[in-house]
Amino acid sequence: MKKLLLSCLLLLPTLVLASEGIALQHANNDVYDKASLQNGAKLFTNYCMGCHSLQYSRFQRVAKDLEIPEDIMKANLMFTSEKIGELMTIGMRKKEALSWFGVAPPDLSVIARARGTDWIYSFLLSFYVDESKPTGVNNLIFKDTAMPHVLWELQGYQMPIYEEVTDEEGKKHQVLESLEPINPAGMTDEESKRKQDDYRRTVRDLVNFLDYVGEPAKFQRHYLGIWVLLFLAFLFVFAYALKKEFWRDVH
Numbered sequence: 714m715k716k717l718l719l720s721c722l723l724l725l726p727t728l729v730l731a732s733e734g735i736a737l738q739h740a741n742n743d744v745y746d747k748a749s750l751q752n753g754a755k756l757f758t759n760y761c762m763g764c765h766s767l768q769y770s771r772f773q774r775v776a777k778d779l780e781i782p783e784d785i786m787k788a789n790l791m792f793t794s795e796k797i798g799e800l801m802t803i804g805m806r807k808k809e810a811l812s813w814f815g816v817a818p819p820d821l822s823v824i825a826r827a828r829g830t831d832w833i834y835s836f837l838l839s840f841y842v843d844e845s846k847p848t849g850v851n852n853l854i855f856k857d858t859a860m861p862h863v864l865w866e867l868q869g870y871q872m873p874i875y876e877e878v879t880d881e882e883g884k885k886h887q888v889l890e891s892l893e894p895i896n897p898a899g900m901t902d903e904e905s906k907r908k909q910d911d912y913r914r915t916v917r918d919l920v921n922f923l924d925y926v927g928e929p930a931k932f933q934r935h936y937l938g939i940w941v942l943l944f945l946a947f948l949f950v951f952a953y954a955l956k957k958e959f960w961r962d963v964h
């Protein structure tokens with residue numbers, strides 16, 4: 714038995730290492746942060762909806778949940794749709810998409826549940842220059858993705874930094890070590906850091922919005938949960954008082 718435990722313990726690090734791909738960065742988003750969700754919705758409709766739909770969401774529901782006035786929603790977040798009650802679908806046809814990208818951009822309604830928020834966050838932070846690709850970029854998290862770096866204006870481009878490692882047979886390999894922002898001439902390190910921090914916040918808001926879209930009922934469920942807990946707390950006071958009353962005669 715001891716031996717078995719010991720071998721399990723020894724195996725553990727190899728298992729961890731085997732399952733360890735590229736570490737994801739934490740999105741740390743908060744679906745109760747309305748300002749972040751509003752910004753996320755604006756970013757999504759401006760930068761993503763050219764290619765990706767949210768076929769189960771309606772503009773009106775999003776406006777209501779995120780407390781965006783309908784006229785602002787219409788003016789700033791709706792480009793192809795006329796009516797606020799419409800579903801957030803897009804005009805791009807599958808056949809055209811296939812000929813442009815080789816893959817149709819998927820609907821992103823449940824992407825936060827399918828991939829997880831950390832994955833989307835890391836994906837949007839990990840585009841890097843790769844001249845061999847038709848889009849001019851590759852991605853550390855989603856290798857050889859057909860998606861272009863659509864947020865390049867906000868982040869800029871990143872260079873891959875490779876490191877040479879020697880394997881057990883003595884062969885040398887280039888392994889991607891990290892990504893480094895390519896800064897325009899004259900940009901100081903501090904300005905560059907600020908730009909990357911701003912970009913991280915932008916991506917967090919986008920991921921936050923996709924998290925909300927994946928489960929819009931989360932709001933209602935949590936609010937209901939709070940009421941239920943308050944009710945139970947209230948009931949406890951009465952139950953306790955009642956118990957005291959009953960036991961008074963017994964003691």
Ligand code: HEC
Pocket residue numbers: 756757760761762763764765814816817818819821824828833836857858859860861863864919
């Ligand atoms: C110019 C078109 C285009 C735009 C704009 C675009 N995407 Fe994409 N996106 C694609 C394509 C094409 C794919 C499929 C990539 C693949 O399978 O290789 C994709 C895939 C994705 C995926 C991965 C889906 C999966 O298969 O798991 C995510 C997440 C994503 N996009 C998010 C976004 C977000 C967020 C935005 C807005 C900031 C955005 N995309 C804007 C074209 C686009």
